[in-house]
Amino acid sequence: MRRTGISVLSLMLALSLTACGAGFNASTRQVKQVSDGVEGTISTSDNLIKAVNILVVETTDGAGVLVGTVVNSRPTEDALLGVAINGVVATVSGNTSLVQNAPITFEGDSANAKAAVPALNTKAGAHVLVTMFFARAGELSVLALVHAQSERYAGVTA
Numbered sequence: 001m002r003r004t005g006i007s008v009l010s011l012m013l014a015l016s017l018t019a020c021g022a023g024f025n026a027s028t029r030q031v032k033q034v035s036d037g038v039e040g041t042i043s044t045s046d047n048l049i050k051a052v053n054i055l056v057v058e059t060t061d062g063a064g065v066l067v068g069t070v071v072n073s074r075p076t077e078d079a080l081l082g083v084a085i086n087g088v089v090a091t092v093s094g095n096t097s098l099v100q101n102a103p104i105t106f107e108g109d110s111a112n113a114k115a116a117v118p119a120l121n122t123k124a125g126a127h128v129l130v131t132m133f134f135a136r137a138g139e140l141s142v143l144a145l146v147h148a149q150s151e152r153y154a155g156v157t158a
Helices: 002-018
Strands: 038-043 048-058 064-072 078-085 091-094 104-106 113-117 127-134 138-148
Touching: 038 138, 048 127, 064 078, 064 127, 078 091, 078 113, 104 113
Parallel strands: 048 138
Antiparallel strands: 038 048, 048 064, 064 104, 064 113, 078 127, 091 113, 127 138
């Protein structure tokens, strides 16, 4: 009888210690990031602005270039007023108007805007604060990874 009790207790302990105690809705099961970029959202009654795949490329001369996409999902038009990367105000050029479902894309084949800082003041592998300022929605900050200007990002220039 004692052996059976010990066996049952051992089996119960093994099952309870190896099972996922938080269930099927555990936050670790909900991670959906498919790129090195981070995401952020501003959601209010008038605004639904999403920043997706945001990261920063460190160029060989030490500049920092924003990579990613910003989309406005609501009919209320907004505008990107500026970007700060690692506390430095970036020079933004190109499209800054956020019409519903017409993205602002920084870098890549479909790029329609550019944001860069002359001195990033950090190295690839670090994380930097990227803040975007919008006319209606306010500001959105994300902690973005810094990539080197190589491989997939070799064509990114300041």
